[in-house]
């Protein structure tokens with residue numbers, strides 16, 4: 001086994017064990033490989049050992065990699081902060097955008113998605129633990145945003161994305177409660193199936209709380225060097 005395969009297998013085993021501990025199906029949690037700051041070659045190696053979904057945070061860096069890796073059938077997820085003036089590239093080049101926290105951003109993504117493409121998958125980012133420095137809408141805004149965003153023609157609203165402080169276990173549970181609350185609404189969106197929660201350091205906590213997609217960078221690719229980008 002090469003290094004990429006070893007680290008990926010290690011993370012997959014962690015996911016599986018975390019699921020088994022709380023009687024969840026291991027297949028109910030998807031692994032998103034967070035590749036920001038890592039060169040295209042690192043993604044190519046991870047792809048070669050079976051990884052298909054990759055998450056990027058910085059648009060310019062992501063566009064370069066998308067171009068360099070065109071020959072691979074990668075599912076690209078944008079997990080960074082969404083700026084209003086960058087939505088066109090996101091709408092055209094990605095399969096998923098996780099950090100949608102305002103109606104206007106969802107509207108722009110929907111209108112800029114090409115009609116020749118499948119609808120863009122989006123998640124509403126929620127500031128679940130009320131951190132000042134963080135992006136995301138307030139929990140109390142979610143129900144209304146769901147109603148509005150699920151009317152848009154070229155996006156598929158899939159669920160919620162949160163980044164709780166790793167030690168704040170209650171926040172993981174709050175995210176799950178909110179996720180379920182939308183599900184139990186009369187007019188729940190058709191494809192409401194994704195709770196994007198958990199990173200390298202807290203994926204077990206996240207899975208125990210009900211995450212369906214963990215976004216893992218460091219545990220797969222090693223430490224990041226931001227001077228590369």
Ligand SMILES: *Cc1c(COP(=O)(O)O)cnc(C)c1O
Nearest residue numbers: 034079199200201215216217218
């Ligand atoms: C960078 C990043 C991750 C990955 O973090 P690791 O701790 O390296 O696993 C996950 N989610 C978001 C939103 C990120 O920006």
